[in-house]
Amino acid sequence: MSENTITQQDTIVALATANGNGAIAVVRLSGEHAISICNEVFRGKDLSTQPSHTIHFGTIRDGEEILDEVLVSLFIGPNSYTKEHVVEISTHNSSYIIERVINLLIKKGARAARPGEFTLRAFLNGGLDLSQAEAVADLIASNSAASHQVAMQQMRGGFSNQLKQLREDLITFASLIELELDFSEEDVEFANREQLKVLILKIYEVINKLIRSFEQGNVMKNGVPVVIAGKPNVGKSTLLNALLNEERAIVSDIAGTTRDTIEDEININGVTFRFIDTAGIRETADVVEAIGVERTREKMKLARLIVYLVDPTQDTISEVLKQLEEVKSLDIPYVVIVNKADLLADAERAAFDVLEASFISAKSQDGVEELKDLLLEQVNLKGLNADDVMVTNIRHLEALKNTQAALERVLGGIDNPVTSDFLALDIRQALYHLGEITGQVSTDDLLDNIFSKFCIGK
Ligand SMILES: Nc1nc2c(c(=O)[nH]1)N(C=O)[C@@H](CNc1ccc(C(=O)N[C@@H](CCC(=O)O)C(=O)O)cc1)CN2
Numbered sequence: 001m002s003e004n005t006i007t008q009q010d011t012i013v014a015l016a017t018a019n020g021n022g023a024i025a026v027v028r029l030s031g032e033h034a035i036s037i038c039n040e041v042f043r044g045k046d047l048s049t050q051p052s053h054t055i056h057f058g059t060i061r062d063g064e065e066i067l068d069e070v071l072v073s074l075f076i077g078p079n080s081y082t083k084e085h086v087v088e089i090s091t092h093n094s095s096y097i098i099e100r101v102i103n104l105l106i107k108k109g110a111r112a113a114r115p116g117e118f119t120l121r122a123f124l125n126g127g128l129d130l131s132q133a134e135a136v137a138d139l140i141a142s143n144s145a146a147s148h149q150v151a152m153q154q155m156r157g158g159f160s161n162q163l164k165q166l167r168e169d170l171i172t173f174a175s176l177i178e179l180e181l182d183f184s185e186e187d188v189e190f191a192n193r194e195q196l197k198v199l200i201l202k203i204y205e206v207i208n209k210l211i212r213s214f215e216q217g218n219v220m221k222n223g224v225p226v227v228i229a230g231k232p233n234v235g236k237s238t239l240l241n242a243l244l245n246e247e248r249a250i251v252s253d254i255a256g257t258t259r260d261t262i263e264d265e266i267n268i269n270g271v272t273f274r275f276i277d278t279a280g281i282r283e284t285a286d287v288v289e290a291i292g293v294e295r296t297r298e299k300m301k302l303a304r305l306i307v308y309l310v311d312p313t314q315d316t317i318s319e320v321l322k323q324l325e326e327v328k329s330l331d332i333p334y335v336v337i338v339n340k341a342d343l344l345a346d347a348e349r350a351a352f353d354v355l356e357a358s359f360i361s362a363k364s365q366d367g368v369e370e371l372k373d374l375l376l377e378q379v380n381l382k383g384l385n386a387d388d389v390m391v392t393n394i395r396h397l398e399a400l401k402n403t404q405a406a407l408e409r410v411l412g413g414i415d416n417p418v419t420s421d422f423l424a425l426d427i428r429q430a431l432y433h434l435g436e437i438t439g440q441v442s443t444d445d446l447l448d449n450i451f452s453k454f455c456i457g458k
């Protein structure tokens with residue numbers, strides 16, 4: 001932590017709002033000298049005598065030059081986001097004003113903040129734990145009801161409070177068992193093995209549930225990658241357009257015009273579906289197309305759901321069944337959709353019954369709404385409880401799995417008694433991995449890695 005704790009003495013400054021349009025920009029300062037630095041350039045009330053959580057009108061001056069008329073908000077540490085003194089200057093949103101104000105504050109002793117440094121400080125000062133800090137980034141990136149819900153839950157404590165309590169309980173046992181090591185000659189048992197087992201099983205249950213929540217959580221956070229597959233000209237691009245409701249992909253009569261993959265998103269009932277439009281699946285001698293076909297297979301493997309499109313005017317049942325063998329072999333959920341239903345007489349439809357497919361007409365948009373319902377059904381988010389805590393972060397998932405493995409070793413060590421030192425070792429490992437999630441255990445590298453992905457000013 002050396003670097004972080006040293007630089008924490010600096011007062012940092014950054015633009016907190018986005019670059020670009022908007023009426024107002026907020027320049028944020030955090031650190032020991034935030035108030036005094038601002039006071040030097042602010043003409044209005046003396047900020048050093050004002051109570052926390054107050055707003056003051058005045059001007060920002062560089063010497064006698066007035067840079068802007070502003071509002072200054074005051075947060076006196078530790079009652080702030082970062083737990084340090086925080087001052088926010090709301091200026092008019094001009095890139096010129098912003099640059100002048102920030103440079104002026106730097107001249108008066110502040111330093112430009114690094115990406116995520118405000119939130120890093122909130123973490124280092126105990127305002128947020130690590131999983132909550134990570135959720136702040138997820139919240140900013142959230143763009144659907146589902147991704148917003150999981151990020152908000154995590155930011156407000158989510159599973160980390162629960163994990164922290166369980167970790168405390170486990171620490172008590174670890175200490176008792178380590179005490180036994182000091183008396184190893186005397187064969188004493190300070191830690192009741194039955195109670196330990198009950199606790200471990202309880203933690204195990206919680207961890208297990210969290211691990212299982214990942215798939216659902218991941219879908220909510222990142223959306224569902226869907227591949228629309230099918231032979232050339234079955235209407236994949238037309239369907240994608242119908243779903244996106246705009247002309248994104250090129251539609252043409254010439255087979256194989258979709259040469260590359262185009263990704264796009266739609267939101268169905270708050271869940272994001274990321275569609276990947278692909279080149280047709282077929283053997284081909286055309287090199288450019290062959291690349292497209294290979295990519296289709298690669299893309300299909302990335303999908304969580306495959307929409308397999310059939311053209312009843314072109315494909316025969318036996319051909320389709322053969323193609324579906326290939327789709328099945330990928331072991332990814334799929335739905336079969338017969339397109340161009342407008343060209344089918346009712347009698348002809350019956351021939352496709354074996355496919356248990358839905359019929360649509362991408363061109364006239366018939367059945368497209370029903371297809372959306374079908375997609376939602378496939379990802380099965382209906383059973384989702386709004387209060388369910390969800391893991392969405394791969395780092396957390398890894399730590400949970402490592403915790404689980406260590407707990408299994410502890411359980412094994414209780415059932416087939418091993419010496420206290422082995423038990424203590426495995427408990428310490430479980431504690432370590434649990435602590436990784438909330439940041440009770442962390443390294444500079446890990447923190448760098450997490451916070452460098454934030455934007456500047458956050
Ligand atoms: N202008 C502004 N808006 C913002 C933030 C900010 O820093 N500034 N935030 C962040 O970037 C988020 C809000 N987060 C915040 C969290 C705590 C405190 C705060 O003042 N906490 C005090 C007082 C709590 C209270 O009165 O109940 C405290 O914790 O003691 C402020 C913002 C989103 N909107």
Ligand SMILES: Nc1nc2c(ncn2[C@@H]2O[C@H](COP(=O)(O)OP(=O)(O)OP(=O)(O)O)[C@@H](O)[C@H]2O)c(=O)[nH]1
Pocket residue numbers: 230231232233234235236237238239250251252253254255256257258259278279280339340341342343360361362363364
């Ligand atoms: N009658 C009818 N024609 C359709 C329907 N859907 C697509 N088509 C037509 O089928 C042709 C091929 O459609 P595309 O969407 O380009 O097919 P694709 O599967 O993307 O084709 P590739 O780019 O070759 O892979 C176009 O002429 C579309 O207008 C439909 O529901 N009914």
